[in-house]
Amino acid sequence: MNILRGRAHRFGDDVNTDYIISGKYKFKTLDINEMAKHVMEDLRPKFYEQIEDGDFVVAGRNFGCGSSREQAPLVLQAAGVGAVIAESFARVFYRNCINVGLPVVECDTSGIEEGDELQVDLRKGLVHIVSKGKIVKATPLPAVMVRILEDGGLVEHFKKHGGFKISDEG
Amino acid sequence: MGTISENVISTHAGKAVVAGDIVVAPVDFIMSQDGTTSLTIQAFRKMGGKSVHAPDRYAIVLDHSAPSPLEGVSNIHKEMREFADVCDAILYDVGEGVCHQLVPEKGHAVPGSIIIGADSHTCTYGALNSFATGMGSTDVAAALISGKTWLRVPSTIKLAYRGVLPAGSFSKDIALHMVRTLTADGATYMALEIGGEVIDALSVEARMTISNMAVETGAKVGLMGYDRKVADYLKGRTKVSFKGVSSSGDAKYDRVIAEDLSDLPPQVARPHRVDDVVPVDEVAGTEIDEVFIGTCTNGRLEDLRIASQILDGKKVAKSVRLIVAPASREIYLRSMEEGTLGRLVKAGAAVVTPGCGPCVGTGGGIPADGEIVLSTANRNFKGRTRTRSYTWPARRPRHTPRFRDAFPTRGRYSDEHSEGKGAQVRG
Numbered sequence: 001m002n003i004l005r006g007r008a009h010r011f012g013d014d015v016n017t018d019y020i021i022s023g024k025y026k027f028k029t030l031d032i033n034e035m036a037k038h039v040m041e042d043l044r045p046k047f048y049e050q051i052e053d054g055d056f057v058v059a060g061r062n063f064g065c066g067s068s069r070e071q072a073p074l075v076l077q078a079a080g081v082g083a084v085i086a087e088s089f090a091r092v093f094y095r096n097c098i099n100v101g102l103p104v105v106e107c108d109t110s111g112i113e114e115g116d117e118l119q120v121d122l123r124k125g126l127v128h129i130v131s132k133g134k135i136v137k138a139t140p141l142p143a144v145m146v147r148i149l150e151d152g153g154l155v156e157h158f159k160k161h162g163g164f165k166i167s168d169e170g
Numbered sequence: 171m172g173t174i175s176e177n178v179i180s181t182h183a184g185k186a187v188v189a190g191d192i193v194v195a196p197v198d199f200i201m202s203q204d205g206t207t208s209l210t211i212q213a214f215r216k217m218g219g220k221s222v223h224a225p226d227r228y229a230i231v232l233d234h235s236a237p238s239p240l241e242g243v244s245n246i247h248k249e250m251r252e253f254a255d256v257c258d259a260i261l262y263d264v265g266e267g268v269c270h271q272l273v274p275e276k277g278h279a280v281p282g283s284i285i286i287g288a289d290s291h292t293c294t295y296g297a298l299n300s301f302a303t304g305m306g307s308t309d310v311a312a313a314l315i316s317g318k319t320w321l322r323v324p325s326t327i328k329l330a331y332r333g334v335l336p337a338g339s340f341s342k343d344i345a346l347h348m349v350r351t352l353t354a355d356g357a358t359y360m361a362l363e364i365g366g367e368v369i370d371a372l373s374v375e376a377r378m379t380i381s382n383m384a385v386e387t388g389a390k391v392g393l394m395g396y397d398r399k400v401a402d403y404l405k406g407r408t409k410v411s412f413k414g415v416s417s418s419g420d421a422k423y424d425r426v427i428a429e430d431l432s433d434l435p436p437q438v439a440r441p442h443r444v445d446d447v448v449p450v451d452e453v454a455g456t457e458i459d460e461v462f463i464g465t466c467t468n469g470r471l472e473d474l475r476i477a478s479q480i481l482d483g484k485k486v487a488k489s490v491r492l493i494v495a496p497a498s499r500e501i502y503l504r505s506m507e508e509g510t511l512g513r514l515v516k517a518g519a520a521v522v523t524p525g526c527g528p529c530v531g532t533g534g535g536i537p538a539d540g541e542i543v544l545s546t547a548n549r550n551f552k553g554r555t556r557t558r559s560y561t562w563p564a565r566r567p568r569h570t571p572r573f574r575d576a577f578p579t580r581g582r583y584s585d586e587h588s589e590g591k592g593a594q595v596r597g
């Protein structure tokens with residue numbers, strides 16, 4: 001897990017999974033890349049076209065609340081989002097991100113504005129707001145999640161260990 | 171010795187755990203539905219899954235877009251049927267009902283068990299004293315293969331509801347009140363333990379409405395205690411042996427919220443926030459286009475009965491569509507046999523297949539842009555039903571026994587409101 005670089009796309013509190021990808025698209029196509037074209041469209045029309053590879057979605061509290069659909073982190077990933085940075089996350093979404101290998105960073109996002117250049121050090125848990133010369137400290141991920149993320153997601157973790165290997169005892 | 175969550179997880183993990191511990195625990199039942207099973211199958215295959223750990227304890231439900239309105243969905247359904255067949259899982263096909271009604275109704279959710287489902291409202295079974303929580307497809311695939319999942323033992327907020335609910339207020343009003351009190355993220359990563367004499371007095375069906383909405387506060391589970399009513403509900407439904415789990419006297423809670431609900435008026439959530447909950451009076455007069463009665467929150471027999479009593483002998487206003495989706499085949503049949511459904515149909519209801527349809531916006535009554543829906547569902551998010559607002563229909567301002575002149579018999583529900591119109595979440 002290295003350093004991620006990109007620009008911030010700023011959203012507010014309680015961005016639910018229906019905003020990330022509306023429930024109706026789940027059934028229109030199975031192709032995540034197709035679905036990704038509709039990412040966040042109810043909040044920001046044509047958002048898909050504004051994302052450059054590696055950019056960050058930055059939000060307030062409770063990002064990803066609502067449904068358990070794994071399509072939510074998958075479309076963000078497919079749209080090129082490098083990580084989601086928010087003040088807090090909904091539980092299932094947070095877990096899903098780790099499982100599919102999309103980094104999530106929990107920190108105070110009040111100082112991050114639309115378009116800010118960011119550098120994120122996942123291992124150290126630091127978000128550097130380059131354009132403002134400020135550094136924000138993130139809440140560390142639970143060790144089990146670091147393990148899964150480092151393996152590249154839960155699928156890879158399972159393939160590698162043949163099951164859960166969340167602590168050294170087992 | 172701890173909270174219900176700590177006690178259930180300790181028993182499963184084979185060691186005493188407390189909030190904050192991370193454990194790998196065996197799972198007693200698993201469910202996935204047609205919006206999440208494709209990804210589950212994909213993850214299962216990618217992980218090298220050959221067989222399902224306990225196929226008789228895995229149910230695949232075709233409810234979210236059922237019967238299929240599109241070729242793409244038909245293909246998903248086909249894939250699910252084939253997967254169920256290959257791995258020998260339980261299949262609830264089109265028309266059986268909404269997953270969260272079926273799992274309890276078919277006796278799969280028993281007290282003291284750990285259940286995971288690839289759907290956020292899996293927490294519904296907390297009403298049956300089951301540690302049941304929603305997860306994503308990959309987590310479910312991992313559990314299918316290994317029979318286990320990893321959990322962070324949640325800390326618990328205890329809600330103790332005293333008093334006697336006033337006439338005209340129902341369990342949904344408690345659920346909405348709970349979401350407003352805790353807010354949409356107030357219980358994130360945590361467990362709720364919901365009890366007190368108000369809860370004791372409710373039927374198991376009505377309790378499910380409240381546990382169902384625990385996730386609307388961000389909570390992992392919405393647990394209730396085990397009592398005679400739960401035992402009676404399960405009688406004849408399950409062959410699984412079980413033991414109710416309670417919290418210990420010395421359990422440590424993050425917070426205890428004790429309240430008397432004797433004055434709780436009917437509630438409604440305004441678009442598009444689940445926690446923007448106000449007394450129904452505040453939205454009285456809002457024009458509505460569609461009323462939807464159904465879902466895992468309020469598509470049960472007693473909900474249909476309440477609606478049919480209110481609408482008995484009346485007609486739904488011309489400008490309003492009333493869509494009814496009984497939550498399961500069993501409910502459909504029973505409501506037909508006892509005349510409840512007939513009363514609704516005579517009043518002008520369009521009855522659709524037991525399933526999710528209009529709740530998630532896949533069919534059976536999708537509103538046009540800008541229309542206002544008064545719904546019994548749990549969420550009023552924009553983009554969910556293409557539009558907007560959701561509410562609990564079965565109410566009428568000022569405790570006057572429910573809808574009566576308010577609701578569909580005339581095309582207005584409440585007062586004008588944000589975005590020009592608007593009631594919402596009953597659901």
Ligand code: SF4
Binds near residue numbers: 291467530
């Ligand atoms: S009825 Fe609605 S909330 Fe319940 S499972 Fe179906 S889509 Fe989800």
